[in-house]
Amino acid sequence: MSAGLVQILEGNTFVVSDDRGDIESSSSDPTGLFSFDTRFLSRWVLTVNGQRLNALSTDDLQYFQTRFFLVPGSGSVYVDAKLTVIRQREVADGFREELRVLNHENEPVDLRIRIDAACDFADLFEVKDALKKKGHYRARVADRHLVLEYQRETYVRETWISSSSPCDIDAKGLSFRVTVPAHGEWKTALDVVVSSGSPAGAAAGHGPARIRGQRRVRRDMERGLEKWLRQAPRLECDWEPLGRIYRRCLTDLAALRFSTLTMPDRSLPAAGLPWFMTIFGRDSIFTSLQALPFVPELAATTLLALAERQGTRIDDFRDEDPGRILHEMRYGELTAFEERPHSPYFGNADATPLFVVLLDEYERWTGDTKLVRDLEHAARAALAWIDDYADLQDNGYVSYQRRNKQTGLENQCWKDSWDSISYRNGDLPGFPRATCELQGYAYDAKVRGARLARLAWRDPGLADRLEKEAADLKRRFNRDFWVEDGEYFAVALDGDGRQVDSLTSNIGHLLWSGIVDKPKARAVARHLLGPRMFSGWGVRTMAEGEARYNPIGYHVGTVWPFDNSFIAWGLRRYGFSDEAACVVAGIMEAAEVFKGRLPEAFGGYPRMTTRYPVQYPTACSPQAWSTGAPLLLLRVALGLEPEGDKLVVDPALPVRMGNLELLDLPGRWKRMDAFGRGRVDTDRVTRR
């Protein structure tokens, strides 16, 4: 996305505009008003006396609210400002824009104010591809509204535009002829409401059929953010940047909250802002895990929302199976016409075991056994999916291969780009593929599922069986995936059961899952912190020296903060506290450079070469699991672990952090404080 673009959002409705507040979308600048994965405005341009305006300043008041200070003029260095135009915009079911024109002269002034509006109703999937639309457009004036409409068969989407002050409405916009008194002001409120236009309603010319219920008022949203920040644990730290990073994470996490239509009063983390403001199984689960010690309610909503949409049938187009947890949910035109499978799409092989992992971890922190009982069937179905549907090769390992060959995902693990899984020599394996971290997640799901079966489901038989299966999986895994000559785990087994032998960060997730035999763990940790993998900022997705290694390759050499947070957790799980502290230090220091907001990924260049982490260009910022990474790293650094009804604190902090306090951590213990003091010299690794 180009620099200078401004975005605000609420739920899955968001506006991307230029710094004047104007929207003029093109394929290179995907601006507009978007809601439910559809663009509802592609043109929204303000002129005064036929002139465009210049931005003096743009204030992001809140994540859902922006104010633009503008003056008329052609963009010359010196602007003779006799007028100020203020646009204040906030997102709700569409947006509301308060437009104020201030006259600074000693006499009244007559003005022609114009808003041009138009829409292409592009599906989010189409925005960058500029696909040709199959339906037809109409613009009409109805009931003092300008109604922009798109219709393809029974599919109707409409944008309803109105003004609180009198105006002339034509098919291309709204015009105002106003006289602003000397040193006076004129204002109006422009309302843009998105509608899914039921065919009957559209024909009758009634008002918009709002997609969501009632418009929410701003006060509620503001209060929501304040309350959110106030309820979160308090952080004090000698290393000053950490306070800023922490606050940035909490604020971004608040912006990433997303409510589903079935649970309007609860929220779960969406995957990224603005293009991924939807339920993603994997991203929502990972982010909920990261945020668990701070805001456990996100995990509960994620679990409920995913269970409500858990697969129930075999659907090859959607890669759906009974018990499978969804991958991605979308509401745009291509989904509506089954030209894309996102209604929802189920093509991932990790969210289902991770669902069980999250449920167990959530209970360990909160003691909420009721939710474990409520989700008993969903968790059992997820566990059954591992054995009944994911073992595509009948070899006891979780594999994936898309059944939707046109629009399904090839790689159904978190590294979902086409070249992420390769042999050392760069060759690509066939399908099905059984990536190693999937076996770790499956192992962990069985172990944790056994605990839940004993604790809440009164089914010791199931618990025994799951534990036996987990032990067997672990034994086979450590034999079949272990690359003897390199002393690490292969990234995958291919369709012939052969090792896909490149060295990747996936081995860090194995530590987190606990599937690694103790004697092998030291070699794994050595690789993770060694020069081939550790850049000084973090662990690379792929080790230097592999044929496909590229420090700016999406999943083949960049450093992902989210990946690192789970690797650090894994290192601690196996007792490598100093090594974990090095990952904590590297990523937190990168977060400092990025002013608290970690990107999805950054370059894998050696730290001592570039000095600064080089951001990988991605469309979404903030990204949910990058936002969650510092939160999980705090947990790791302080060694926070629930044990029974107690919270164990076992700090292993980088020296630089000095004293760290985390106060009022919520959990089954009500509220508890954690303290730590930096004692690990991490510079020898991060700045070597």
Next chain:
Amino acid sequence: MKQAGKARERAMPKAMPKGRAGSVAGAADPVTQFFAALDQQGHLATFEGASARVRLDVVDGKKAERWLISITRGDVAVTHSGGPADATVRIDRPHLEALITGRMNAQAAFLRNLFACEGSVGALMMFQRCLPGPPGSTGRVKPLSSKAVMAQRGMK
């Protein structure tokens, strides 16, 4: 499942449309068959602990018929009747036939305004999850060799 026997007993008579019961047309009618089979399941573990009532107002030219699906803590019963519900779906018969045979996806159809729903979205979603997958979906595909994958990417 212990409720199954009980469910089987009451299923067919309750689900058969009045006046058409036993007729050749009734037996072959996919809508009737679908709801009879749903009723016959008696208990759906997927909805364990959950309760909802969904009514379908089905329009077929000038004729109208109603089906009421009641899920009570996972126990499912279908009647060919009206009654109060958490969600009311208004749908043309051909579209309903496409849904209950898996030829059309309910979520996609909803986005295309092919049916209208009033009331609880959660109840509607429960109904959607009772529907079958597309005919012809097998859950398996042929494995793909490394060579084939490389060739697709223009590599040797």
